[in-house]
Amino acid sequence: MSDFCFGVCDESFPERARALGRSCVIGGVNYGQGSSREHAALVPLYLGVRAVIAKSFARIHVANLINAGILPLVFADPADYDRIEQGEVLRLQNIHAGLERGRFTLLAGGREVPLVGVFSERQRAMLLAGGLLNYTREENA
Numbered sequence: 001m002s003d004f005c006f007g008v009c010d011e012s013f014p015e016r017a018r019a020l021g022r023s024c025v026i027g028g029v030n031y032g033q034g035s036s037r038e039h040a041a042l043v044p045l046y047l048g049v050r051a052v053i054a055k056s057f058a059r060i061h062v063a064n065l066i067n068a069g070i071l072p073l074v075f076a077d078p079a080d081y082d083r084i085e086q087g088e089v090l091r092l093q094n095i096h097a098g099l100e101r102g103r104f105t106l107l108a109g110g111r112e113v114p115l116v117g118v119f120s121e122r123q124r125a126m127l128l129a130g131g132l133l134n135y136t137r138e139e140n141a
Helices: 013-020 039-046 059-068 078-083 095-101 121-129 132-139
Strands: 023-027 049-054 071-075 090-093 103-108 111-116
Touching: 039 049, 039 059, 059 071, 059 121, 059 132, 071 078, 078 111, 090 095, 095 103, 095 121, 121 132
Parallel strands: 023 049, 049 071
Antiparallel strands: 071 111, 090 103, 103 111
């Protein structure tokens, strides 16, 4: 399935994602809409996607991303979406502190891009554990 991830809009995505090893996806409005099945989050995880940054998310997809251990974040200013270029090196700063505060900073080409992520205590713990399976394993150890 991963060979076809984002194939409708970017046929080279799977190859590039595998080559990078770790990556993030930049998405638009209502990212994940129509993708309520777990596969929509598991396939990018298999390709090394560790975060999705979007203008907004479909509710069920956010839960699936968190279950997979993928960090879902929203642009504080949706206009920043248009300032990110494909292939640009991106770096999330202080992820652990961001999980506590709900505010994150993305470094993109020397610019600081503010991001937001609102998580419950359980969701934070799941993300820190790397997803629902790891979280459950840790809770039952």
